[in-house]
Amino acid sequence: MCNDYEQHILWAEYCKMMQRLELGMPTGQSEGDLPEADDIKINDVGPVMRAAGNGIELVPMNFSFPPSSPRGGPVFNFRSEGRSFANSNRCLIPASAFFEFTGKKYPKAKHRFTMNDEPFMAIAGIWREGQGGAPAAFTMLTTSPGPDVGPYHDRQIVVLSPHNWAHWIYLTKTEAELLQPSPAGTLHVETVRPGSD
Structure with a gap:
């Protein structure tokens, strides 16, 4: 599943999108709240969009929840089907692209997915406050794959x-309506690294 994404969003494009969607932004936010990164991987910090007063604020958070047991790993993807998120802290993860990997040998082939017809995308997520001095953290929600992702993975991020x-932020539609596979043609894919034979 998606454990790596890219964030190269121009501040002007972000502001334009927020105005287009009539999603307010707190004063004092700037391009420094949307730092560029070629790869945001598990346990890296990335910006997250969450509700704040009358608008949406950008907040840096850790990518993945801590393990739920001593033998478990970090929770960076969270299955959405059949779940209610009414009592969850919902967020959006802004990304210019996300990556999926195929193959059995390292290095695996790396495939870059971008959104057609939009300058950037937002991935549905949930976030939690950190415990014991740890920073707040987020995870991406997943669903069954749409036709664009299906050839590369048996799940996809929402x-x-x-x-x-x-x-999604205010949950004014049901989870079943929102947390769906991407329709065909939503995403563009390119292979950015061939795999080993």
Whole structure:
């Protein structure tokens, strides 16, 4: 599943999208709140969009929840089907692309997914406050794969269309309506690294 994404979003594009969607932004936020990164991987810090007063704020958080048991690993993807998120802290993860990997030998082939017809995407997520001095953390929600992702993986992260961003943050539509596979043609894919034979 998705354990690596890219964040190269121009601040002007972000502001334009927020204005287009009529999602307010707190004063004092700037391009420093949306730092660029070629790869944000498990346990890296990335910006997350969450509700704040009358708008949406960008907040840096750790990518993955801590393990739930001593033998477990970090929780960076969270299955969405059949779950209620009404009592969860919902968020959006802004990304210019996400990556999936195929193959059995290292290095695996690396495939880059971007959103067609939009300058960037937002991935549905949930976040939690940190415990014992740890920073707040987020995880990405997953669902069955749409036709664009299916050839590369048997699951996909939930990429929300912009008109559904506020619906997810404020849960003004049901989870079943929002947390769906991406329709065919939503995502563009390119192989950015061939795998080993």
